[in-house]
Amino acid sequence: MTVTNRTNVELVDYLLKAESDVTEVVKITDQFPELSIEEAYDLQKALIERRMEKTQTKRLGIKLGLTSKAKQEMMGVHEAIYGYLLSDMLAFEWEPLQQHRLIHPKAEPEIAFIMGEDLMGSDVTASDVMRAAKYVVAAIEVIDSRYKDFRFTLPDVVADNCSSAKLILGSKLARPEELDLANIGMVMSKNGEMMTTGAGSAVLGHPAEAVAWAVQKLAERGEGLLKGDIVLSGALSEAIAFDMDDTIVAQFDGLGSVTLSSRYVK
C-alpha cells in the first residue's frame, strides 16, 4: 500500500474540494506515483460515498471512459474505465448549464442506456445488456477533470471519478433492439459549426459491448447495474471544449438530438 487510510480520506477531500471550489489541482500521482488502479478504484468508491453524503444526492448510474482504441493507446492502456453518475449531475436541455460551476468542461456525444432491470455478473454479454436495457437515448456527457490542464495518468482519472461532471439526455426514447446501435451516425456541432462525427461502433465496436465490459468489471467488486440506472456507454468522438454562451448539438441517426447550452449565471 502506498496510500494509507488516512491519506485516502485526505485525497478524497482534496478532489471534492477542487470540484466544489471549481479549481484545478495537481494530480495525485505526483505525490503518490505508485498508486495502483485498484487503489484508485478504492479512492473513487470513497469519493462517491463522501460526495453523496455531502450533497445529499443519490446514484443515477454509471459512465464509461476510454472506450475507444485511440484513447486507450493515448493513455497506454488496454481497457476502459468506469465512474459513477449522481443525481445532481443530471442537467437538462431546457436549463442552461452554469458555466461558472465548471473548471474546463468538455462535451462528449454518447449513447445512453436506461436499465429496465438489474444486471450483474462476470459473464454478462452484449445481448444480456440489450435485453436488460429498457431504452436508449442520445446523450452529451460533460467531463471536467479536476486536474490541471486535463492531464492525468490512469489511476488519477479513475480516482477523480473519471472526470464526471454533468450529463444531458435527448428526449426521444428508443428501444435498444429497434436500432442498429453500432451503425448510428453522429454529428456534433458547436454554435452551428460542425466539430466532430462518429458512429456507435466507436465504443468498443458496439455500445452494448462497452456496457457488458462495465458489468463484468463491476462484478470484480461485487457490484452491478441497477434497474433505473443511466449508463453512458462512451464517447462516439473526441471531446470538445466549450465556454459560456456556447451551444452544442449532437445529432444521432434515429435517436434525435441533444442540445447543451452554457451560460454564465451567478
Next chain:
Amino acid sequence: MQQQIISKLTTELLEAEEKLIPVEPLSTRFPELSVKDSYHIQLQWVERKLEEGRVIIGKKVGLTSKAMQNMLGVDEPDYGHLLDRMKVSTGTVLSRKDFIKPKVEAEIGFILKDDLQGPNVTYIDVLMATEALVPTLEIIDSRIEDWKIKLVDTVADNGSSARAVVGKPFYEIDQIDLRMLSMTMLKNGEIRATGAGAAALGHPAHAVAWLANKLADYDMSLKAGELILPGALSSAIDLESGDEVTATFGKLGSVSISFCE
C-alpha cells in the same frame, strides 16, 4: 398563522365550491398568509373531503409555464389534489351550472405503476415509473372571485382544480417524445391554442419529478395508480354552455368535453 383561521378559510372554500359562490381573495384579506399556510388549508380541505368519503386519485402541478409564473410573480410551480369525483371520461357533457367561471387546459396525464418518493427523483425515474400516458383536459375553476388570484389563493383553493377529463391511456411510452409531442386545442371546431410537451417545465416528466420532490417536504409521495397532471401546454381557455373543446396530442390521441346549460 393561527389554526383557527386556517380552519375558517378551509370551511369558506368548501362552501364556495358547494354553493358555487366565490369568495374574496384570501391574499387581500389576510396579507400575512404564507404559501405554507395555504398548503395547510389545502391539506385540511382534502382531509374534510376524505371524511365525506372522497378518495384521492392523483395530483396536479400548476404554474408550470414561464408565462403563468411571471403573471403570479413566482418562480416555482404549485400543486393540488385530484379526487375521485373530479374524474370524468372523454366525451362527457357537463353542465355549465356546476361551475363558477370555468376554464380548460390541455395536459399530458401520467398514470404511475410505482410509487415515487422524493427527494432526488429525476425525470428519468418518472419515466421508469410510468404505466401509461393519457390525453387530458383539466377544467379549472377558481373559488376566488373573478380569478383574482395570487399564489396563496390558488394553493389554498387546491390549485383551482375542478375536473380532469381523461381520454384513452397510451402504453407505448417509447413511441412518444414528451418534449416534442404536439397539442392542438379546438373550441367549437376552431383552433384556439397549440403547444408542445416542453411547455410543462421543460419536460412533462420533469414537472412530475418536481412534484415528487416537493411532496417529500410534507412527508408525502406519489403512489402507484395515481393520475398526475404535469401542467398546461398552453394558456387556459374560457368555457361557456354550448362549447365543445377537443385537444389532440399527436400519437397520444384526443380528449374532448362539452358544456350544456
